[in-house]
Amino acid sequence: MRKGVSPVISTLLMLAMVVAFGTGIMIWSGGSLSTFSISQGLFLQQGAESVKERMIVEFVEFQNTTPKNVVVHVRNVGENDIKINTITIVELSEASTAGIFESADMTAQTDCTDVTESDEEVAKGCWKSFTVEYDFNTGEVYKITVITTNGNKAIVHATA
Numbered sequence: 001m002r003k004g005v006s007p008v009i010s011t012l013l014m015l016a017m018v019v020a021f022g023t024g025i026m027i028w029s030g031g032s033l034s035t036f037s038i039s040q041g042l043f044l045q046q047g048a049e050s051v052k053e054r055m056i057v058e059f060v061e062f063q064n065t066t067p068k069n070v071v072v073h074v075r076n077v078g079e080n081d082i083k084i085n086t087i088t089i090v091e092l093s094e095a096s097t098a099g100i101f102e103s104a105d106m107t108a109q110t111d112c113t114d115v116t117e118s119d120e121e122v123a124k125g126c127w128k129s130f131t132v133e134y135d136f137n138t139g140e141v142y143k144i145t146v147i148t149t150n151g152n153k154a155i156v157h158a159t160a
Contacts, residue, residue: 052079053148054076056154057073058127067133068134068135069131069133069134070131072129072130073129076122076127081123082150084146085147086145087145088145088147089143090142092143092157139159140160141157143157144158
């Protein structure tokens with residue numbers, strides 16, 4: 001007749017398996033938690049910088065030239081310099097058309113001639129005019145959205 005495994009041995013085997021699985025889970029979760037903490041830190045740091053960005057669209061000018069241009073005057077009223085990533089122009093009518101202009105599609109003028117900056121950057125306390133080519137319809141209302149590289153937006157409605 002065969003004897004079964006004694007209760008002491010079976011308890012020790014179960015305990016060894018639980019410790020082995022537990023150790024594996026601890027190592028895996030420690031690595032995941034570390035990665036999560038690093039990504040959260042970067043996210044919070046970017047969020048803190050994003051909060052310091054503030055801009056206003058002072059006015060929009062529709063130039064009925066050939067080709068037609070829309071000039072968007074942006075003032076940086078925040079604590080940090082800002083970098084304009086995109087300007088969108090959407091006609092607010094039933095048959096709406098949209099124009100999305102990346103920074104490469106814009107030309108710019110600024111009042112801060114002593115500040116060295118790229119065409120997309122607006123220094124703290126300065127204004128910049130961004131000119132984009134857009135075939136607008138006179139009398140129509142347009143929604144102009146200025147978006148920074150951090151995702152902050154300034155939105156204005158203007159009539160052409």
